[in-house]
Amino acid sequence: MRILIVGGGTGGTIVANNLARRLSKEIRTRKARITMLSASDQHMYQPGLLYLAFGQMTPDELYRDQASLLESSIIFHVDPVEEYKIEEKYVVTKSGKRHNYDVLVIATGSRIAPAQIPGMTEGADTFYTEESAIKLFKKLREFEGGTIAIVVGVPHKCPIAPVELVFSLNDYFKKRGIRDKVHIKYHYPIGRIHTIENVATWAKPEFDRMGIEYETLFNVEEVDAENNVVKSLEGTETAYDLLIAIPPHCGMEEIEANNLGEDGWIPTDRHSLLMDGRDDVYVVGDTTNLPVSKTGSAAHFEAEVIAENIASVIKMGTPVRDYDGKVYCFIETGHDSATYAMFDYKNPPDLTNPSKPMHWFKMAYNQMYWTSVRGLL
Template identity: 50%
Template sequence: MSKKILIVGGGLAGTIIANGLCRQISSDIRKGDVSITMLGTSETHMYQPGLLYVPFGKIRERELFRQQRKILNKLIIFHVDPAANIDVEGKQVTCASGAVYGYDYLVLATGSRLVPETIPGMAEGAHWLYDLDGARKMRDALAEFSGGKVVVNVNAPHKCPVAPLEITFMLKDFLEEKGVWDKSQITYTYPIGRLHALEPVAEWCKPAMDESGIKYETFFNTREVDPQAKTITSEEGVTLDYDLLVTIPPHRGAEVISESGLGDGGWVPTDRNKLLREGSNDVFVCGDTTNIPISKAGSTAHFEADTVIDNLVSLLTEGRWARNYDGKVFCFVETGLKTGTYVWFDYKTPPNPGAPSQMIHWFKLAYNRLYWLSARGLL
């Protein structure tokens, strides 16, 4: 009897898992002993971290996209048919088209989405770069910007936790290059009592912001934006004026998760070591979709995906568990338009970022292309 693996989601996590499985069990798939089916929402696959460069004109849009079918191993069955209902009791997924797919093992990799509409005035008054449309609009706004008050506003929860800092420092360099920095002022706001969730990163960036003349406001959780008055107000009672508002909107998980009763806010309760849905032994959860208190980032998805691959292969071929996820995360941090650093940590090792350098910035630029090897399960 053929074993059916069903992957819901065609982002980085789902794609690495699908391709990684094929690299290890291709002979079983060819014999018909195993099948891998992916349910995606788009024909194209976007390199999301590349959006960081769009507002600053540092990347061409076409570099961000590949055809998902071409990234996937030919042995994978791929449907662009978004999941509409996930039934983990009945072990089946119903899609928007009405098609129903059963499974022996299910992988939930449905990712996260922006919900600026949950904060009054934010969608109307703010710019963001976490999706292509937003990044294009921010690029246009920056092209017209001739100086003034800029607020870079961070909301919880959000993915890619170093991106807000990258945006801030790159924005400063951009305004300098444009020749309007002397007429501008950047204020960075953050939800908790320091400038970044990672304490060593917060300790590094505070003097860096002081030296750059970037102001900051901590304990700032956005209550509302007034697009007419051009003000942003926090739950803590602070109001800031702005001429240009750049926000990292709050995120939620996929609607199909919450609507299927699998987790409030679209986040699936997940065992932090096994990456199995709590209460299931045949439902893996990977990437932003989990509720694990860990960074929602591409590298998290990558390291988790490697763990899921090993365990699925081991369960299918040896009938046993292979290994646990150790909480590893690795993130590049662009510290301007010409320098970068990196940070890594796991459940037992605290982060310790190094000094920024041009070489790490270049390596990050190289990774912008190496990403496609990661998605193919080669890197």
């Protein structure tokens, strides 16, 4: 049984490690083989980018060698896939090598697409890459007062990030003693300040307490970088001194180029996590078109289901679990408190009051992630 995993992010790595343990005997006796193909020899802890943007982490803390995170029985190549031959059950990599498979797991993730919004690349800062997060931190350090506008593209990774950004900005400028000179204006695409109703209900009085101005039903249409004005599809505009964007995201180019899914999102069954119409191709994490959060947490829970089902199909001829839509998100409510949201397809999130211990737990999780991605947590 040749299992091929394309992508070495959170989802792909957890599938690989979880499977390697479940199939250790089959791998030893050469009845199963797990191969991972990735675009990079590095693994980034993406939630760390928000800390990087506030000088709370350094870039080296975000990375580990991908090979060091994988079980030794996993064959690992840094050689991204360029061609998917789904009907013929093989892929072709950038180096021209062909990999045949019996089961394929696609875990290629997503990428920011600021170019979808005219002027966003030139006029807005962000923190979704290492380079942009460092650039933003330098600007925040030099910022002495004025209006900081926050805009949110759709769809975007980590839906809680816009709210966390606001809390972090408030605390950052408070600590610098210039909060009274900084006007923070938050814009959000729908008619409340967060898509999760409980989060919006809780965050609204918090925003009021912190003196955050907010405009809802604001879908960013264009950034006029010359005049420092951001305009909405709804016909309103905001002048800014510093614009921070949560950019729209899309799937990876090669997914769309191979006609696997519009915008790089692969049509996926919400319970089995199989690619629509296939029983030999699983999709995990951001790569799916599922109406669930694009977060490492969703990828983690999906990966466990996929690994368990691939192993059980090999061992007993049938999958044993369905993905129930589970997502668990920490919510940093400043630099010293946090809460969390947990939900699935049937149960809405129920927030608890923010606390220091939850923030400490998040700090601990920033290190525990490396254990989690090894499939041990």
